[in-house]
Every structure is written in structure tokens, then in C-alpha cells.
Amino acid sequence: MFSARKCSGGFRAIRPHHFRSHSVSRASPNLTFVPACLPPDPVEVEELQRFVSNSKRLFVMTGAGISTESGIPDYRSEGVGLYARTDRRPVQHAEFIRSASARQRYWARNFVGWPQFSSHQPNKAHLVLRDWEKLGKLHWLVTQNVDALHTKAGSQRMTELHGCTHRVFCLGCGDQILRSELQEHFEALNPTWKAEAFGVAPDGDVFLTDEQVRNFEVPACRKCGGILKPDVTFFGDTVSQEKVSFVHQRLAESDSMLIAGSSMQVYSGYRFALAAREKKLPIAVLNIGPTRLDHFASLKLNSRCGELLPLIVCT
Numbered sequence: 001m002f003s004a005r006k007c008s009g010g011f012r013a014i015r016p017h018h019f020r021s022h023s024v025s026r027a028s029p030n031l032t033f034v035p036a037c038l039p040p041d042p043v044e045v046e047e048l049q050r051f052v053s054n055s056k057r058l059f060v061m062t063g064a065g066i067s068t069e070s071g072i073p074d075y076r077s078e079g080v081g082l083y084a085r086t087d088r089r090p091v092q093h094a095e096f097i098r099s100a101s102a103r104q105r106y107w108a109r110n111f112v113g114w115p116q117f118s119s120h121q122p123n124k125a126h127l128v129l130r131d132w133e134k135l136g137k138l139h140w141l142v143t144q145n146v147d148a149l150h151t152k153a154g155s156q157r158m159t160e161l162h163g164c165t166h167r168v169f170c171l172g173c174g175d176q177i178l179r180s181e182l183q184e185h186f187e188a189l190n191p192t193w194k195a196e197a198f199g200v201a202p203d204g205d206v207f208l209t210d211e212q213v214r215n216f217e218v219p220a221c222r223k224c225g226g227i228l229k230p231d232v233t234f235f236g237d238t239v240s241q242e243k244v245s246f247v248h249q250r251l252a253e254s255d256s257m258l259i260a261g262s263s264m265q266v267y268s269g270y271r272f273a274l275a276a277r278e279k280k281l282p283i284a285v286l287n288i289g290p291t292r293l294d295h296f297a298s299l300k301l302n303s304r305c306g307e308l309l310p311l312i313v314c315t
């Protein structure tokens, strides 16, 4: 049933012109969801500078920690992550596929959260990585995030490992539409339905009661009447083998690995760090709090991505 969906490495990203604005908010970063940390240590800055200067083909992997400075919470950070603050958990793949009411709940919440979630803008860290790509320093970027902020920043040499909430596809015929387009379908189908958004999650989810969800109408695929699903790897699903091989190839062409804003708890990303270790590539980790590869990383830095990365001179 899913074979109609062609999934490739980095080639299905939404092009930046689909976004109304590429600009970055000039306001100071929203640090509500950023764990407390000290300003970058000059020694650490120097070490990361050396690491980046020595790299000619840098492979970068990012996670939710790079987007917290854009005002999007992560799942796991101590105190400020979604898991620490709430008992909400993301939808499970099997449940979404199996249950019409699970899909209704998912889409009702996603519909309410969308205007705010889709309005988030890239921060300095996203822009630095975009610049490194332009300068030829960054060979490939892999993000575990589904928020499209790297695309909004203008990154192109990139794979969205877990997909992107800005795309929706049909489980029946594979037809793909933009999530923004679907918002209009939702509005047309639910002209009098209203609910307040609060506490948007890393995937655009918000909390609603069962009562609020009950009357929400979910559209089917316009081409075949099939089930619509965001182009996102839900928890309990796996990344396609084709995409995994594609990323392994990009990693094989790289000479070092930088992980930014991820504790790497999820295996779909962690496996690439294991592969980098096997190839004996230098690995730098920039993340507030412990990560799964602290014991074998060449360099571990506990700083905000948007604060430390702009200090690095790319040569």
C-alpha cells in the first residue's frame, strides 16, 4: 500500500519559494524551550574552530535542539522538553494507520497548531549551516527535525531523515500536496469548528479534548479518496532503506561529522554516528546535556547552537 510513495534522499524537500518569508525574526531568540547553559567557553570555541577548519567535507546532523532557539520545544530536554513538561506523547505510526479516530484527533490538533507551528523562522544556527554549504564546507546536512527550518534558511544539500510536516501524501495513490493547501481543505470542511491552540509540540501537535475533536471533519485524498498522512516518520515507523543508504553514501564521502542539537537517543539518527565511528571520522557534538555518543565523540560542547556556531569562522 505504501509503495506508491517514492522516498529518496534529499530530493523531495519543499523548495524555499513555497514559503512566504525567508527572513529571520530580528527579535532576540525565544529561549523558553532552551535548557539553561553557560555562554560558550573560549577554549571550546577554539576547539570547535580547529575541528571545522580541519574539515573539508563536513557531514552535519541536527536535531530538535537546533530549533528550540526558534521557539519550538524539543521532546527530551531536562525541564523544558515536551516529555518533562507534559504527559503528551507523539502519535504512534500503527495507531494512525489503524484508527480513524486517531487520525481525526491527530488532524484536529494539527489543524489548530498549524498557523503557529508553520510560522516559526530559522535562527542563527540554521543560517550558519546554510552559509557553510554555500562556502563548500558542509558536504551534507541530515536533520531529524520535521519543522522545515533548514529549508526556510535555504539549505539544499540536505536530507530530512524523518520527513517534513509541510508535506502531506496519500497512503493510497502517493499523491503529494503541501500542508498549507490541506489547511484550506480543513477550513472549507469545518467552517464553524473552533478550538484554541496552546502548547504546540515539535511536530505541530496541540492538546484538545475528545469533545473538541469529535466534530472535526478530515478530508480524504482528492484523487483516490485514500487516507492522508503527513510526510513524517511517526514514532514506531522506520526510515526507508533507500533513504538510509543515501545518507550512508553521503557520510562515506565526508571527512568529519558534527552533531548539533541532538541527544541522538533515536536509533534512526544514531546509526550514522556509529558508522562515522567505524570509519574513524572525527566527531564533534554540540548539545546542551548528555548524548548517546559522549563516550566516543572527539569533542563535546555544551552550548546553544545559535550562540556557538556563529562564532566559528569558516575558511
Ligand SMILES: [Zn+2]
Residues within 6 Å of the ligand: 170, 171, 172, 173, 174, 175, 221, 222, 223, 224, 225, 226
Ligand atoms: Zn490518493
